[in-house]
Amino acid sequence: MRFLLLLLPLSLGCPMPDDCTPLDTRCLGGNAQICGSDQRWRTFVKCPTLGENWVCCWSEGIEEVPSGHSCFMPDQCEVPDADP
Amino acid sequence: MLIRSKTLRSVRLVRLLNPPPVTSVDVRAFWDYMCARHNVGVIRKSDSASMKVVAELLDRMGVLARESFLLAHTTVVPIRPVRGIYAPFEPGVPDERWSLWSQIEVCTHEMNHMVQAERAGRWDFSWDYITSSAARAHYEAGAYRCNLELALRYRGRVLNCGTLAYKLVNYGCSNLDCETTEKQLLMTLPAIRKGAMIEPATREAVDWLDERFGLG
Numbered sequence: 001m002r003f004l005l006l007l008l009p010l011s012l013g014c015p016m017p018d019d020c021t022p023l024d025t026r027c028l029g030g031n032a033q034i035c036g037s038d039q040r041w042r043t044f045v046k047c048p049t050l051g052e053n054w055v056c057c058w059s060e061g062i063e064e065v066p067s068g069h070s071c072f073m074p075d076q077c078e079v080p081d082a083d084p
Numbered sequence: 085m086l087i088r089s090k091t092l093r094s095v096r097l098v099r100l101l102n103p104p105p106v107t108s109v110d111v112r113a114f115w116d117y118m119c120a121r122h123n124v125g126v127i128r129k130s131d132s133a134s135m136k137v138v139a140e141l142l143d144r145m146g147v148l149a150r151e152s153f154l155l156a157h158t159t160v161v162p163i164r165p166v167r168g169i170y171a172p173f174e175p176g177v178p179d180e181r182w183s184l185w186s187q188i189e190v191c192t193h194e195m196n197h198m199v200q201a202e203r204a205g206r207w208d209f210s211w212d213y214i215t216s217s218a219a220r221a222h223y224e225a226g227a228y229r230c231n232l233e234l235a236l237r238y239r240g241r242v243l244n245c246g247t248l249a250y251k252l253v254n255y256g257c258s259n260l261d262c263e264t265t266e267k268q269l270l271m272t273l274p275a276i277r278k279g280a281m282i283e284p285a286t287r288e289a290v291d292w293l294d295e296r297f298g299l300g
């Protein structure tokens with residue numbers, strides 16, 4: 001019981017995973033997010049902060065850049081509105 | 085319009101060929117400016133008793149060699165009473181490991197961690213950074229993006245995202261954490277190539293550097 005009580009603050013400090021697949025990307029509210037090794041989504045760039053021409057969308061990979069969601073100019077988007 | 089875009093191109097070319105010729109005075113002034121903005125001081129790592137204890141612990145745990153932690157890594161602590169940036173060099177004094185330009189880059193990298201700590205909350209940031217390798221990788225990705233942004237803007241160089249990301253193996257991160265970091269760095273390359281500045285500390289650094297070197 002004492003052991004469980006000791007674990008309680010630890011468990012409260014650990015948010016539940018989103019059950020996403022690590023390395024997946026998505027757009028949410030104009031933000032580009034990536035799924036981490038702990039299966040939680042994290043925002044890696046807020047597209048509106050880059051300027052009014054930047055949008056979050058899906059783009060096919062070009063050269064070293066893999067396919068996925070990030071901030072692009074609209075003409076680089078494969079799917080213009082990629083918010084799920 | 086055409087003239088303007090030609091001018092912009094030539095400014096970029098000049099930057100590429102002539103990265104800012106930083107002097108010791110510039111580097112000290114840059115650190116003073118960034119430290120004042122974030123209300124934080126610089127402490128020489130080798131002078132800090134707490135950092136020596138951390139170095140010993142990491143060494144005994146087999147995470148990082150003592151000398152490497154003390155000489156090759158800059159560490160940021162956002163919480164009082166030990167709040168500070170613990171640097172293995174004196175800003176403005178170059179040595180074989182730390183050139184003047186690398187001192188500009190590492191200052192920006194560490195100040196980005198300060199911004200992350202302010203945004204997430206200093207305690208939450210510190211807790212997440214220490215207890216979650218995924219969170220640690222994510223915070224480091226943001227700070228490495230500063231290195232990417234500065235290198236491309238002032239030296240015309242695209243740093244290798246994989247090399248940056250896999251440094252995190254030394255930070256107790258898994259291969260999957262490194263892979264996630266590499267992917268999110270690569271995913272922002274197109275925007276950075278177009279001149280976007282994603283990280284807040286980069287924007288602060290660029291404001292200062294462009295004004296100092298008349299590149300605005």
